[in-house]
Amino acid sequence: MSALFVTGTDTGVGKTFVACALATALRTGGRRVGVMKPVETGVVDRPEDALRLAAAAGDASPLDDICPYRLRAPLAPSVAAAGEGVVIDVDRLVQAIARRAAGVDVLLVEGAGGLLVPIAGTTTFLDLAVRAALPVLLVGANRLGTVNHCALSARVARLAGLDLRGFVLSQPAAQTDESSATNAEVVATLTGLRCRGVLPHLPDPATAATLLEIDDLVDG
Ligand SMILES: Nc1ncnc2c1ncn2[C@@H]1O[C@H](COP(=O)(O)OP(=O)(O)OP(=O)(O)O)[C@@H](O)[C@H]1O
Numbered sequence: 001m002s003a004l005f006v007t008g009t010d011t012g013v014g015k016t017f018v019a020c021a022l023a024t025a026l027r028t029g030g031r032r033v034g035v036m037k038p039v040e041t042g043v044v045d046r047p048e049d050a051l052r053l054a055a056a057a058g059d060a061s062p063l064d065d066i067c068p069y070r071l072r073a074p075l076a077p078s079v080a081a082a083g084e085g086v087v088i089d090v091d092r093l094v095q096a097i098a099r100r101a102a103g104v105d106v107l108l109v110e111g112a113g114g115l116l117v118p119i120a121g122t123t124t125f126l127d128l129a130v131r132a133a134l135p136v137l138l139v140g141a142n143r144l145g146t147v148n149h150c151a152l153s154a155r156v157a158r159l160a161g162l163d164l165r166g167f168v169l170s171q172p173a174a175q176t177d178e179s180s181a182t183n184a185e186v187v188a189t190l191t192g193l194r195c196r197g198v199l200p201h202l203p204d205p206a207t208a209a210t211l212l213e214i215d216d217l218v219d220g
């Protein structure tokens with residue numbers, strides 16, 4: 001049993017894409033993979049991230065176990081919850097993560113947005129990762145600005161005592177910029193983190209599975 005928190009430098013940088021690629025890679029390696037998106041916002045009809053993660057992992061758990069809080073407004077969880085009169089119970093999420101991790105070889109947990117996005121009051125995804133004792137994989141978009149965003153995220157994660165297992169740069173848009181050739185090396189040097197992969201713009205996450213370095217990324 002082990003778990004990994006897939007966080008990002010921002011919303012839309014490729015967390016779900018990378019987590020799905022990772023799920024495929026781990027499954028190919030023979031591991032039973034579970035997934036969680038503890039809070040998904042912007043859910044009009046179906047929680048798209050949770051369902052994508054579940055499909056990639058082959059996780060047939062009930063949706064309430066995969067994604068306990070599904071909120072309509074495309075806002076930070078605490079804000080979307082307040083608008084619907086919901087209070088997100090962080091203790092419940094910590095317990096749910098532990099319970100789900102116990103039932104699989106690897107549990108992948110995707111945050112929403114970045115580390116300092118609030119879940120309830122001043123409690124953030126960073127706090128959730130700390131309380132659930134989750135090691136962290138950081139995802140950034142391979143475009144200009146990512147060096148600063150990755151370095152900020154890595155620094156705040158370290159200050160909180162989180163176990164950072166490396167970073168992945170993904171490419172959400174077909175077009176990128178000149179920085180994409182050097183970003184990974186600069187982030188690795190600046191943060192001391194291992195680059196676990198640089199993904200070009202690809203047709204689907206499964207195609208990216210072999211581009212990730214997953215050795216000792218997860219325990220056990
Ligand atoms: N390497 C890539 N190749 C092709 N498309 C990508 C790649 N990385 C990300 N994308 C696409 O970019 C968009 C944003 O990526 P994704 O949904 O994974 O971001 P996210 O960080 O999970 O966002 P959120 O904060 O909403 O959860 C998606 O449409 C995704 O399919």
Ligand SMILES: [Mg+2]
Pocket residue numbers: 015016017049110
């Ligand atoms: Mg996502």
